[in-house]
Amino acid sequence: MASTYDCAVPDQRADGLADAAKAVRAGRLVVLPTDTVYGIGCDAFSGPAVRNLLNAKQRGPDLPVPVLVGSWSTIDGLVLSVPKSARDLIEAFWPGGLSLVLQHAPSLKWDLGMTKGTVMLRMPLHPVAIELLREVGPMAVSSANVSGRPPATTVAEAQEQLGEKVAVYLDGGPSGEPVASTIVDLTGDAPRLLREGAVPAEAVSEVLGREVLPA
Template structure:
């Protein structure tokens, strides 16, 4: 049975964040507001929880899950190294609408799908999401919708699609235009734009000091 918490009410927000943190720690799924669209999330280091997330969305490991973090410094413990270009993008756009793909630390015991040794990381610009992430640590998060369906821009849209597969829903109000994050891959010799979303390719290039940003071949 799932529970919805209205985060516009201070006490309900406090109770909802506590319930969501408890759910994540016990391997259950939660839906959270972000600065793009609503996300469905779990403990990034729980194999069963991530598998439950993929099952709730109706998709397989061929479409891996990204990771949200609650602070700049968290990324240092997740990846093999943080190159200078990643620092430039983090300083320019985090918290915000830019996801960065890097080589993950080989010592991490997680399974986010068929990532080929990489991880997509973002710090969202939403106070409810950040507060939860600072309590739980890194979370595996994907858009709160069934695969092939439109992403949810309200908690009600998320509930219609995901139902009781989610333990806690945190209602942060409408997310606005459902524009996804921009994704930049920094695992190769040059930055590659995998998806242009809320942040333009021109803005990414400017943040990198004018470096040309390629597109997938």
């Protein structure tokens, strides 16, 4: 049976984070609050866990699962190289609503879907999410909803869609307006804007000192 913890209550928050960390390490799924919408997550390095996540969302591997990290330095072990453009954007917007697509390190043994050698990384601006990520390491996290339905902005909405497929629900209160992260692809010769969301394209262009081209 799934467990739910109210992270506004200190004791429940501590117990919930411990239970969620245990679940992630066991290859199970958890729902956690982020600064955009609620996410469903698992150990990024567990292929079976990622497949369970996709099954819970009723989604195929053609849409790879993004990875959330708990610190700036984490990405150094996840990508082939970190270009200056990525460092500048990380310094300006992390933690926050900016996702970066980079070439992942070839030595990593993970299966996030049909990534074509890339990974989408973000550090969320939410204390519960960051605390869990710093405890368990990088997590594969997608919006906490069944594919084709609205993303969950409350734990109740996530529970209604995902039910017992999730082991632990961390309730961080309503997430507010469901604004997706901005996605910038840094794998080519020029940065490309794949999606404009929480961070305006103009702000990205200002940091990079060049216009970000649409995909």
